[in-house]
Amino acid sequence: MTFSTTDMINNITGSRRLRRNRMTPWARAMVRENTVTPDDLILPLFIIDGKSEEEAIEAMPGVSRRSVDKAVELTRHAASLGIPAVAPFPNVDLAKRDQAGSAILDPDNLICRYVKAVKDAGIDIGIITDSALDPFTDHGHDGVLRDGVIVNDESVEQIVKASILQAQAGADIIAPSDMMDGRIGAIRQALDAEGFSDTAIMSYTAKYASGFYGPYREAIGTDQTLKGDKATYYIDPANSEDAMREAEMDIAEGADSLMVKPGMPYLDIIWRMKSTFGMPVFAYQVSGEYSMIEAAAANGWLDGERAMMESIVAFKRAGADGILSYFAIRVAEKLHSS
Template sequence: MKSPLSRSVDEITGSRRLRRMRKSAWSRRLVQENRLTVDDLIWPIFIIEGKDRREPIAAMPGVFRLSPDVAVKEAERAAKLGIPAIATFPNVENELRDQTGSHILDPQNLINRTTRAIKEAVPEIGIITDAALDPFTSHGHDGILRDGVIVNDETVEQVTAAAVIQAANGADIIAPSDMMDGRIGAIRDALDANGFQDVAIMSYATKFHSAFYGPYRDAIGTGGRLQGDKKTYYLDHANSDEAVREAEQDILEGADMLMVKPGLPYLDIIRRLKDELRMPTFAYQVSGEYSMIKAAGDNGWIDGEKAMLESLLAFKRAGCDGILTYFAPEVAQILKG
C-alpha cells in the first residue's frame, strides 16, 4: 500500500478539484455566496450648527461635520446613489450641554431641525436618530450622572421622551445607543401611545465597551470630557452569551432590528444573533475601524479600497442585513460604477 506522501494529487483528491470554479472571473461570480449591494448601506453623518459649513474631522480623514443645509445636500446625494438611510449624530455647542443632557428634549435642537430639513427635501430617504444623551451631557456619558453613578430609570425616562420628540420631527427609526435596561420597552410603549406605531426601533442590542470609539467621540465633541468609563452599562467585550441575552431582552421589549457595535471584532456575535434569533441584524463599522482602514490606505500600507470592500463583505458573510459605515457614499459610487 502506498503511503500518502507517495500518492499523486489525483489519487488523493479524485475528482474533487475545488479550484475549478475559481479559474475564471465568470465562474467565481457564478458561485459567489455573498454580495454587497447599495441596499446594505446606512450612512452615519455628523451635524453642527451654522450654515454652509463642512468641517473636517482630523481623526476621520474624509469625514466632515456638516451644517444642516449641507447635510440636506449630502442626503440628496445619498438618495441619488441609492443609499436607503442615513443616521444623524449632533455635535452641539458646549453651553447647551449639562449634567442631565436636557437639551435633547428641545424640539428645536440641532438633530430635530436637521431631521425636518432632510425630510422636507429628501422624503424618500430613511432617517435614523439616536436618543442617547452623550452628545448633550457635560460629562460625556450616555445617561444621567448622579453621585458618580449613571442612574438607569431616570435616564430611560428622558431617553423615551427624546425618542417621541424625534419621531414627531420625522425620524423613521429610533436607534437608542445608551444600553440602559428597559429602554426598548419604554420607547415602544411611548411611541405607540403617541401615534407613532409605524416608527421602528433599531436596538443597539450589543454595544460593547470598546477602544474603537475614539474618533467618534472627537467628532461629537465628547472626547475630552468623559468622566470615568462606560463599563457599567456597555457590554464587556469578553462576553458572548451576555450579548445574546441582551438581544433577546430587546426583542421581547419590541425591537424591530438588532445592531452589533463595533463591527469587525465582533463578527462572531453577529453570526450568533442571526443564527439563534433570526432577526434583522445590522453592524456598525465604527469610527476606529474606519480610521484604521483609511489611514493605512492613505499611507500605502494596504490597498484601501480593496480592504474597505473586503471588510464590508465580511459583515454580509457573518449574517448582516445591513451595515452602518462612513464609507457608504464611496462604496455606493463604486457599486454603481
C-alpha cells in the same frame, strides 16, 4: 510503478479541484455566496450648527461635520446612490450641554432640525435617530450622571422623551444606543401611546465597551468631556452570552431590529445573533475601524479600497442585514461604477 505529481494529487482529492470555480472573474461571480449592494448600507453623518459649514474631522480622514443644509445635500446624494437610510449624530455647542443632557428635549435641536429639513426636502430616504444622551451631556455619558453613577431609570425617562420628540420631527426609526435596562419597552409603549405605532425601533443591542470609538468621540465633541469609561453599562468585550441576554430582552420589549457595535471585532456576535433569533441584525462599522483602514492605506501599508470592500462583505458573510459605515458613499459609488 511511477506516479506523477498530478496522479498523486488526483489520488488524494479524487480529481476534485476547487480552484476550477476560481479561475476566471465570471466563474467567481457565478458562485459568489455574498454580494453587497447599496441596499445594505446606512450612512452615519455628523451635524453642526451654522450655514454652509463643513469641518473636516482630523481623526476620520474624508469625513466631515456639516451644517444642516450641507448635511441635506449629502443625504440627497446618498439617496441618489440607492442608500436606503442615514443616521445623524450632532456635535452640540458645549454651552448647551449639562448633566442631564437637557438639550436633547429641545424641539429645535440639531437632530430634529436635520430630520425636518430632510423631510421638507422630500428626499426618499429613511432616517434613523439615536436618542442616547451623550452628545448633549457635559460629562459625555449616554445617560444622566448622579453622584458619579449613570442612573438607569432617570436616564430612560429622558431617552423616552427624546424618542418621542424625534418621532414628532419625522424620524422613521428610533435607535437608542445608551444600553440602559428597559429602555426598549419604555420607548415602544410611549411611541404607541403618542400615535407612533409605525415608528420602528432599532436597538443597539450589543454595544461593547470598546477601544474603537475614539474618532467618533472627536467627531461629536465628547473626547474631551468624557469622565471615566462606559463599562458599567456597555458589554464587556470578553462576553458573548451577555449579548444574547440583551437580545432576548430587547426582542421581548418590542425591538424591530438589533445592532452589534463595533462590527469587525464582533463578527461572531453578529453571526450568533442572526442564527439564534432570525431577526434583522445590523452591524456598525465604527469610527476606529474606518480610521484604521484609512491610516494604513495613507501609509501605503494596504490597498485601502480593497480592504474597504472586503470589510463590508465580511459583515454580509456573518449574517448582517445592513451595515452602518462611514464608507457607505464610497462603497455605493464604487458599486455603481463597476
